[in-house]
């Protein structure tokens with residue numbers, strides 16, 4: 109089977125098999141048998157693939173691996189403690205290469221430093237088509253995918269999963285548009301004036317997703333019981349895909365600063381599941397001063413200077429350096445975006461799980477719904493949002509009551525999926 113046929117199989121057959129197994133209409137072994145007979149036997153020699161073909165195959169086999177891992181662990185007593193055994197019967201080609209070995213070599217062949225299992229990059233960025241962010245009709249950022257078929261691959265072929273992958277990629281595209289503005293400000297001669305209408309568009313995207321009826325987004329039960337359960341381990345201790353691996357969000361935190369003990373180490377723990385370029389860019393941002401710190405240094409206000417000043421001094425400082433208002437608004441919107449995301453996590457995960465706990469239903473066996481897939485708890489996400497609210501310029505809050513509303517442009521997101529999503533930017537403050 110050539111790479112194209114594998115693509116068709118993953119789009120059509122895999123969701124059918126997953127649905128049948130999840131509804132107990134087929135035994136879990138059927139997936140392994142069908143895979144062996146129809147897909148794995150004829151997979152290409154990796155060295156014959158272009159890096160782009162390797163990326164496409166990483167996406168496809170990522171969905172395959174996640175499905176195999178999930179069904180094995182759900183149907184094998186004790187399977188959760190030795191997830192890697194799910195792959196024992198899976199061998200590739202005439203040379204009978206073990207599946208995970210083939211996958212790791214394929215990931216290597218992409219030249220991107222991709223992780224040895226499915227990842228945020230493969231599921232979201234590579235899987236979903238190109239997303240463009242438009243501001244006043246002008247493209248300001250573009251996040252390409254690696255397929256041009258306008259399709260979104262998913263575990264069960266349902267609209268909810270496709271909409272979720274699309275949401276996350278749209279979110280990342282807006283974050284990229286924001287970072288495209290912020291990154292040049294780290295250059296030595298930069299003029300540190302901010303702009304945050306783009307970030308407001310991200311908050312709007314989150315809030316709109318939560319406000320729509322389940323049939324237009326994804327039902328919480330589907331998120332918890334179907335979608336998330338495919339983020340099971342492939343090997344003990346590996347890093348399953350997660351929104352926490354969104355590199356543009358990590359970059360924004362290091363650009364804008366986040367005062368949370370251990371945040372750097374937490375980010376570094378996720379490094380193996382990022383791409384090589386993402387690791388390098390994030391490490392570079394981690395090592396430099398944040399933009400608000402640079403700004404304060406530039407205007408001669410030292411580290412703790414703001415909290416030492418009284419209201420009169422703060423007002424004078426703002427009058428002298430009006431850019432502080434823009435920066436304050438940017439950081440405030442960053443915190444509000446975090447708050448909107450926190451709301452999503454509570455609505456789709458933490459609250460319904462609390463209700464299940466109260467009703468004695470308990471948790472899922474494979475991927476716990478009491479925490480995120482990389483282990484972030486509700487309390488930790490609360491703390492992240494509070495840390496973002498407690499930003500470097502927060503001491504200015506009493507003297508900047510809501511700021512002056514100006515005229516905000518209307519960014520829009522455009523995607524090649526034919527699902528153009530207009531996003532109305534909000535005023536900040």
Ligand code: HEM
Pocket residue numbers: 275276277278279280317350351352353354357358446449452453454456457479480481482483484485489492
């Ligand atoms: C219904 C939608 C969403 C839900 C229910 C949700 C839920 C979660 C959960 C449970 C975590 C903890 C993850 C872990 O432990 O690994 C998390 C983290 C995260 N998610 Fe989401 N998420 C949603 C949408 C998004 C979108 C669209 C993005 C990107 C634009 C995103 C970006 C992040 C980031 C960056 C983190 C790390 C925590 C932080 O920086 O605040 N999420 N999310």
